[in-house]
Amino acid sequence: MTHEVSIMSGKIGRFNKLAGKHVLVIGGSSGIGRAVVEASIEAGASRVTLTGSSAESAARALAEVQSAYPGASARVAAIPCDLSRDSVEADLEALFVEAEKSQAAATAAATTAIDHVVLTAADPLLLVPDLQDLSLAQIRRAARFRMEVPLLLGKVAARHLARSSSSECSLTLTTGGIADQPSAGWSVMAYLAAGITGLTRNLALDLKPVRVNAVEPGFVDTGLWAATEFTAEQAAAQVRQVAERMPTGRAAEVEDVAEAYVYLMKDRNATGEIVKTRSGANLI
Ligand SMILES: NC(=O)c1ccc[n+]([C@@H]2O[C@H](COP(=O)([O-])OP(=O)(O)OC[C@H]3O[C@@H](n4cnc5c(N)ncnc54)[C@H](OP(=O)(O)O)[C@@H]3O)[C@@H](O)[C@H]2O)c1
Structure with missing residues (x-):
């Protein structure tokens, strides 16, 4: 009762943990990431910044989110960030700087530090039904989004999350059910997904006290x-x-798995965890 009253009077309740927080969703232009953007707004995040791979996709996503949540328009920003280039580390650094600045402009603050980072951006799956068709170039290309980006993001995010005045910061990566359940033709994806699981647990130590977790979705229609x-x-x-x-x-729909990301941002007790949301695929 007391908490209801405090929320209704605009004060921060015990469970209203995204209030006052700035959430950056890398890959928030579509799919699961887009649902995380909307779930963060609905969960009361004070600022949400999303990225798309191009200026067009970022602007389109921003317009759609602002139209769906007119009351939150000023709290949402979009930044184009193509992570497919060899300048990926510098591109991530520039993204964080821009995210801090653009939200500061909207809120008239000198700078608006980021509190929670979510990574859902990824290129199409590399499925290889016949392993004889697999090339070194394909392996290297596939490693960009599911090995290089998560690792370099850990490095860049560690510096920027340290600027937050909050002691509740987090980084949430995305892996996939293939990490646990092999499937013919999926060797490359299984390898990289399992790698993200290991990376998550280790980054949780390297970045402490920043919490590092991952969501492991099963099939989601995106x-x-x-x-x-x-x-x-x-x-x-x-x-x-x-x-x-x-x-x-x-x-599963994106609205289902987005809940796992919000949970990991809010549970200050969770680090090094892999949250699975897989339609019960583990049971069959
Ligand atoms: N969907 C599933 O069934 C499923 C299951 C398990 C795991 N996952 C994992 O969940 C994550 C998100 O998947 P999803 O289904 O949401 O995919 P999606 O709908 O295809 O969304 C992919 C996101 O990545 C961004 N992206 C693509 N190329 C990029 C680039 N070069 N630079 C920067 N961003 C880029 C896209 O931005 P633009 O739209 O702006 O290009 C988009 O925001 C992936 O890691 C995927 O492997 C998905």
Whole structure:
């Protein structure tokens, strides 16, 4: 009762932990990341910055989010950041600096430090049905988003999160169910997903007291699948098959898995954890 009153009067309640916080979602323009942006706004984050791979996708996402949440328009910013280039570390550094500045301009503060960082940005999955077709160039390309970016993000985020006055900062990475459940043709993705699990636990020590965790989604119906060689019919069939096979009886939607990211930002007791949200895939 007391907390209800304090929230309604605009004060911060015990569970309103994103109030006053600045959340940066790298990959927030679409898919799971976009849902994390919207979930963060609904969970009361004071500032949310999203990134897209291009100026167009970042601007489109910003316009859509502002239209969906007109009351939060001034609290949301979007920054284009292409992470596919060899300048990835400098690009991440520039992103953090820009995120701090752009939100400062909106709020008339000198600088607006980032409190929580979420990484969902990634390029299309590399699936190799016949291992004989796999090349070194493919392996190196696949490593960009699922090995190099998470590691360099840990390095860059460590410096910027230290500027926050909050002692509750976090970095949340994204892995995938393939880390636990092998599937023919998925060797490259299984290797990189399992690597993110190990990286998460180790970064939790390297970045302490910043908390470092990861979300492990199972199948989620997003544009990620459209970017594979699946046809529209194959993609639709996959959603149906997942719904038939999974204990939850449905394919996950981005609104489902976004909750795991919000949880990891809010639980000050969680670090080095991998939160699984997989439709019960672990049970079958
Ligand atoms: N969907 C699933 O079933 C599933 C399951 C397990 C794990 N995951 C993992 O979850 C993460 C998010 O997946 P998703 O399904 O949300 O994918 P998605 O809908 O395809 O979204 C991918 C995001 O990455 C960004 N991105 C792509 N290329 C980029 C680049 N060169 N530079 C910077 N950003 C770039 C996209 O930005 P633009 O739109 O602006 O290009 C977009 O915001 C991935 O790591 C994926 O492997 C997904």
